[in-house]
Amino acid sequence: MILVVEIKGDEELQEPSPENRKKNEYALAHFGRVNAHLKKAESLVRYKFNFLTPCSFNPFFQSLRENAIEKFRSELDLKLVETT
Numbered sequence: 001m002i003l004v005v006e007i008k009g010d011e012e013l014q015e016p017s018p019e020n021r022k023k024n025e026y027a028l029a030h031f032g033r034v035n036a037h038l039k040k041a042e043s044l045v046r047y048k049f050n051f052l053t054p055c056s057f058n059p060f061f062q063s064l065r066e067n068a069i070e071k072f073r074s075e076l077d078l079k080l081v082e083t084t
Helices: 020-042 054-065 074-080
Strands: 002-007 048-054
Touching: 002 020, 020 048, 020 074, 048 054, 048 074, 054 074
Parallel strands: 002 048
Antiparallel strands: none
């Protein structure tokens, strides 16, 4: 699992910027296509994109320690999906 993480301020949780909404939309689509290609090529490598804010640092690292990073979604990830 290759993690692609972008750090943002907690203020994005209140009102995510249009730029970050689009960046999230395009990144998820892009890595979805990359992962589909890798799966088709029978590669075990996968990419995962997350936005993180300081309030999600502890849950993020906890999910790494518990080997549960695949299912992790930050508060900002969830907010961006709900607002698109």
